[in-house]
Amino acid sequence: MENPSASAVLARLAGLLPASRFMKGPAQLAAYESDGLTAFHVRPIAVVVPETQEEVIKLVRFCHAEKLPFVARGSGTSLSGGSLPVHGGIVITLNRLNRITKLDPKQRIAVVEPGVINTHVTNAAAPYGLLYAPDPSSQTICTIGGNVAFNSGGAHCLKYGMTSNHVLGLKAVLATGEVVEFGGLSREQIGPDWTGLFVGNEGLFGIALEITVQLLPKPEKFHTVLAGYRTQEQAGDAVSAIVASGLLPGAIEIMDALALEAATAAVHADYPPGCEAVLIVELEGPREVVEADRIRLDAILAASNPVETRPAKDANERLLIWKGRKSAFSAVGRLSPDFIVQDGVVPRARLGEALRKIGEWSREMGLRCANVFHAGDGNLHPLILYNGTQPGQLELAEKLAGRILRMCIEMGGSITGEHGVGVEKRDYMPDMFTADELDCMKRLRAAFDPLEIANPGKMFPQAGAPALTQHGLHPLEKAGVISRE
Amino acid sequence: MTTKTEATLNPTSIGELADAVRSAPRIVVTGAGTKPRLAPTSGNFTRLCTSQLRGIVEYDPSEFTFTALAGTPVRDIVAALGEKGQNLPFDPLLVEAGATLGGTVSAGLSGPGRFRFGGLRDFILGVRFVDGTGRLLRMGGKVVKNAAGFDLPKFFVGSVGRFGALGEITFKVFPRPLTTRTLRLAAKDVTAMAEIFATAGNSRWEIDALEASPAEGQVYARLAGPGEALEVIAREVLGRLPGAVLADAEAAALWRRVGNLGWAHDGGTLIKIALTPSELPGFTVLAAGVSGARTWIGAGGNVAWLSLPDGATLPALRWPALTLRGSAPLWCGTAPRFEVMRGVKTALDPQNRFPGLDE
Structure with a gap:
């Protein structure tokens, strides 16, 4: 703390919580400098650890009165730098607000605090045969509060939608200190969808204190097939045929050769040899429906000229298929010291063209690029491999990432399907939205946060950029706990 | 032009x-x-x-x-x-x-x-x-x-x-969906209805639509998917809940009536209410107090519709509600208002060109 008035603010802040839940030592703060976007580091001036909703409200009102910037943080898994601290600001960690305050199996809803871990909701619902559908790959560690802030996705978005489609209502403290309650326990709402507006605000509106989510009955049966193809085109054509058939699979995923190589090395996944692409399709529902749909799917796949198709014979084989798929990201870390992952979206029909371009550009720029993507909804996940110890490599990788994002916009898609804009993609917002549109969004932000103290520096292009440093694997990534998608 | x-x-x-x-x-x-x-x-x-x-x-x-x-x-x-x-x-x-x-x-x-x-x-x-x-x-x-x-x-x-x-x-x-089947399930009162909503909603069946008519004492459940699968599921549903499969023409007429809100009065007041299945008994008691009122329950008990004949007095509603036709207030139930709502209105419509939220 350099300046005396800031020290005085910190001293007053320290008075709001017991000493054990107020951190300002460099060693303590270091753990909060980055999130899942490890290239960026900013040290906050303090980290506070509220345990109740009342404490969060008190802290936000303090920040508002003092014009002190704050960043709310759950488990810090954001891939877009969404929970990157702000210079001169504090971090409010919400992990201790981790109570499931209500679970009503008849109405099929749960009311949870923001620090509840995504899978803990499904675990709590499981005894009643219910689940919480949104399943980002970091679901064993990411929090519902973070999912709400960034409208997180997962592998089942085409059929089930994103986080926003499962949030029925919420209570939040806005950056002005106002406490609001939007929506409610009903699955239907009346009036403007304030809940829908709040979800995906990237922390710019305030902090969700309590979130009502809908639960769905767990599908009775799954049918998961892995099909290998000689070319990416063939895999893409198979997806088109599935979509055209009128089937609505829960998930349709494609992994390319480099991703397959990585998964094989990492978890000893076994794929049909000689394949340039592997397609994973999953049907789900009542057993009779899955059986009938399966006959249609088998016929489509048989006609798609695969090298081999391997239906999962039991739950264990299904898990193995998904393990290979979900490990692809951290597995790529074994092939390369560093990588960048993007989550741009293109119209599904242009996936083949997008992949060809990515391939051409990466060859031209001398970078390797692995592709794993949600083929059903056109959500790409190119993993650009590079070696950060070689001068200029990071910049080159960023340049390729930028070309891919601009391609997504030119094709009529989006710069982000599920990771959010955050710090990482804020400079691309003007490519996707006009000045008037960005101005409209800024005006909206000002309605919730006129002082611009809630997670400033995210979503909107900024003059000053935080220090970009060497990418590297997140510690949890190295441990295989999370992966970047 | x-x-x-x-x-x-x-x-x-x-x-x-x-x-x-x-x-x-x-x-x-x-x-x-x-x-x-x-x-x-x-x-x-x-x-x-x-x-x-x-x-x-x-x-x-x-x-x-x-x-x-x-x-x-x-x-x-x-x-x-x-x-x-x-x-x-x-x-x-x-x-x-x-x-x-x-x-x-x-x-x-x-x-x-x-x-x-x-x-x-x-x-x-x-x-x-x-x-x-x-x-x-x-x-x-x-x-x-x-x-x-x-x-x-x-x-x-x-x-x-x-x-x-x-x-x-x-x-x-x-x-x-390739085909649909509609089941009529008997429900003697709204408490029975709420039970059916819970049972059907938490089942393996993946019900496609779940509506109910308190006046008819019926819940209508629609299944959707491959025909051969629906035959089996429909039998299982009817094994647990008394009722019958509707003939195709009867089912088509039902869903047409639901889609047109054809059960409601031609004129009068029509109100949509968002609530939970556990609040249905309170809703029907309230509606029963208005002479000539008609009701319909939608989306598995999360929506209640109230239709009142001309001249009827609107009861006080304890749920969020929207009037679609008639002279009742636009937001005729609970409508929490927060300061930020005014801020958002100003952000999108600073000169108040469009009607205000409560106008």
Whole structure:
């Protein structure tokens, strides 16, 4: 703390919580400098650890009165730098607000605090045969509060939608200190969808204190097939045929050769040899429906000229298929010291063209690029491999990432399907939205946060950029706990 | 070009829509007029009608998306999707009456199919709209997955034209199920109904729609999927819950009546209420206290409809509620108001060109 008035603010802040839940030592703060976007580091001036909703409200009102910037943080898994601290600001960690305050199996809803871990909701619902559908790959560690802030996705978005489609209502403290309650326990709402507006605000509106989510009955049966193809085109054509058939699979995923190589090395996944692409399709529902749909799917796949198709014979084989798929990201870390992952979206029909371009550009720029993507909804996940110890490599990788994002916009898609804009993609917002549109969004932000103290520096292009440093694997990534998608 | 009849603006393109909005200090947007209460009944407004702002702009079945102008009758969209074996799974209401896509979004109305995959809010992807300053803006996207920027498309669902004039809307669609089966399940009272909702909703059956008529003492459950599978599931449902499978013609007539709100009074007051199945007994007691009141329960007990004959007195509603027709207040139940709501109105409509939220 350099300046005396800031020290005085910190001293007053320290008075709001017991000493054990107020951190300002460099060693303590270091753990909060980055999130899942490890290239960026900013040290906050303090980290506070509220345990109740009342404490969060008190802290936000303090920040508002003092014009002190704050960043709310759950488990810090954001891939877009969404929970990157702000210079001169504090971090409010919400992990201790981790109570499931209500679970009503008849109405099929749960009311949870923001620090509840995504899978803990499904675990709590499981005894009643219910689940919480949104399943980002970091679901064993990411929090519902973070999912709400960034409208997180997962592998089942085409059929089930994103986080926003499962949030029925919420209570939040806005950056002005106002406490609001939007929506409610009903699955239907009346009036403007304030809940829908709040979800995906990237922390710019305030902090969700309590979130009502809908639960769905767990599908009775799954049918998961892995099909290998000689070319990416063939895999893409198979997806088109599935979509055209009128089937609505829960998930349709494609992994390319480099991703397959990585998964094989990492978890000893076994794929049909000689394949340039592997397609994973999953049907789900009542057993009779899955059986009938399966006959249609088998016929489509048989006609798609695969090298081999391997239906999962039991739950264990299904898990193995998904393990290979979900490990692809951290597995790529074994092939390369560093990588960048993007989550741009293109119209599904242009996936083949997008992949060809990515391939051409990466060859031209001398970078390797692995592709794993949600083929059903056109959500790409190119993993650009590079070696950060070689001068200029990071910049080159960023340049390729930028070309891919601009391609997504030119094709009529989006710069982000599920990771959010955050710090990482804020400079691309003007490519996707006009000045008037960005101005409209800024005006909206000002309605919730006129002082611009809630997670400033995210979503909107900024003059000053935080220090970009060497990418590297997140510690949890190295441990295989999370992966970047 | 924009024509002006009886002081009504009738833009025929998005550009004309922006000009029309800028042309008058106070504007109220209307569509086919199937939900007349949504337009304010007082105040000095110039009417802007979207009936000429119609047409499907883009529809690529392989993308599972379409984009249409706000004044497009939903009927046209349903027909175009049907030709390609697709649909809007939330079953938009008042389609036969001529409801427009923009009006359906503004009213935030979803039909029986919202039970399985969600309501209109879960299928809207993007909008082009004119804000209160007359700027034409695009928010959201045209692909099925997008997380860039604030989710204004969702916000417009149910916002009754108070924050901007919708010009063009993009939706996600789904393949239409191969077949459907409708079951009639007996429910002697609303408590029994709520039990059926819970049992059916938590089952392995993946019920497609779950509606109920308190007057008829019946719950209507629709199954959707491959025919051979539905035969087996229907038998299992009827093994647990007493009832019968409706003949195809009977089922078609039922869903048509539900979609047209044909059970309600022709005139009178029509109100949509959001609640939970456990609140249904309270709702029916309240409705029973009004002479001539008719009710319908939708989306597995999360929506209650109340239709009152002309002249009936509206009871005090303890739930959020919206009046679609009749003279009751627009928000005729609980409507919590927060300071930020005024701020958002100012952000999108600083000169208060469109009606206020409570106007």
